[in-house]
Amino acid sequence: MLPEVIGMLRPRDGGVYLDGTFGGGGYARGILAAAHCTLWAIDRDPQAIERGAAIMHEVALHDGDRAARLHLIEGSFGSMMALLAECRVHQLDGVVLDLGVSSFQLDDPGRGFSFRADGPLDMRMSRHGETAADLIRTLPEADLADTLYALGEERLSRRVARAIVTARAEAPIETTLQLAAIIRAVVPPDRSGRLDPATRSFQALRLRVNDELGEIQRGLAQAAELLAPGGRLVVVAFHSLEDRIVKRFMIEAAGRLPLPSRHDPRGLGGHLAPPRYRLLANRAARPGEQEEGRNPRARSARLRGLERLDSASTIPSAPPTLPAGSPA
Structure with a gap:
């Protein structure tokens, strides 16, 4: 959805922008091509930062002797404010x-994100901290079931957790295909046949290993605060848990909340502060048929945007990390 993202972001000459999820550099290239601006790019995957060096070189060659426009930072976008402050950047357009x-992570069996090929059960984006294999080995059955239900929306989470605990008692579970086989043995295929039975459980483990929902909450809050008046926050989400957080955050930021009760002290005689942001669209944009045909992974993408209206720094608190409910 590069054209839609660039169209919503509206880069301008002289502006300062952040690509908080650099990945393969697709958005970075698009932003730098759209305007003669400065771009800061963050990624916690050291391999992404290494790939970015080639793009930095391309941009430098294109610009000749002018000052560098692309700057790479290794780190998490949930810490963008501190990372940018170290570079003396305090406001963004x-x-x-x-x-x-990212596709690079999914397509590398050695990273352990996918069950399409055998690889170690890693799933770490930053290459630091606990791996998915660590979680599979150490989590109590109930905690594992809660994780699969809350972060993977796996209805048969208890059945899967029980199968994993039984299997690990016999031998360590250390590879992607080992784990996928255990899950497929207890979760039937969906009716469409398009979703592998292991998909939801792999998603849950990945989200927990990388604290991805927590990163989204922190990143949204800090991005909104860093925006200059007229600055825009553009987010592409790929599954319901991500999009739910983004949607709620943007709606609250734009003041699109139900009117308070007449018993609420803010209602009737009270005063509500005017919204400091506006939604760039009332509904999420979705990829077209051509985009889906060219990139099947884009079919679940949801694009949302927010624009800052003034220079105030107060923003709504982030929503809870996990959805309500208990394991099935």
Whole structure:
């Protein structure tokens, strides 16, 4: 959805922008091509930063002797404010966040994100901290079931957790295909046949390993605060848990909340502060048929945007990380 993202972001000459999820550099290239602006790019995957060096070189060659326009930072976009402050950047004209796992990570069996090929159960984006194999080995059955239900929306989470605990008692579960086989043995295929039975559980483990929903909450809050008046926050989400957080945050920021009760002290005689942001569209934009045909992974994408109206820094608090409910 590069054209739609660039169209919503509206880069301008002289502006300062952030690509908070650099990945393969697709959005970075698009932003730098759309305007003679400065772009800061963050990614917690060291391999993404290494790939970015080639793009920095391309931009430098294109610009000749002019000052560098692309700057790479290794780190999490949920810490963007601190990372940018170290570089003396305190305000932005736009922020892009493309959530979830990148194609580079999915396509590398050694990263352990996919069950399409065998690889170690890693799933770490930053290459630091606990791996998915660590979680599979150590989580109590109830905690594992809660994780699969809340973060993967796996209705058979208890059945899957029980199968994993039984299997790990016999031998360590260390590879993607080992885990996928255990899950497929207890979760039947969906009626469409398009969703592998292991998909939801793999998603849940990945989200927990990388604290992805927490990163989204922190990133949205900090991005909104960093925006200059007229600055825009553009977010692409790929599944319901991500999009739910983004949608709620933007609606609250834009003041699109139900009117308070007449018993609420803010109602009737009270005063509500005017919204400091506006929604760039009332509904999420979705990829067209051509985009889906060219990139099947884009079919679940949801694009939303927010624009800052003034210079105030107060923003709504982030929504809870996990959805309500208990394991099935």
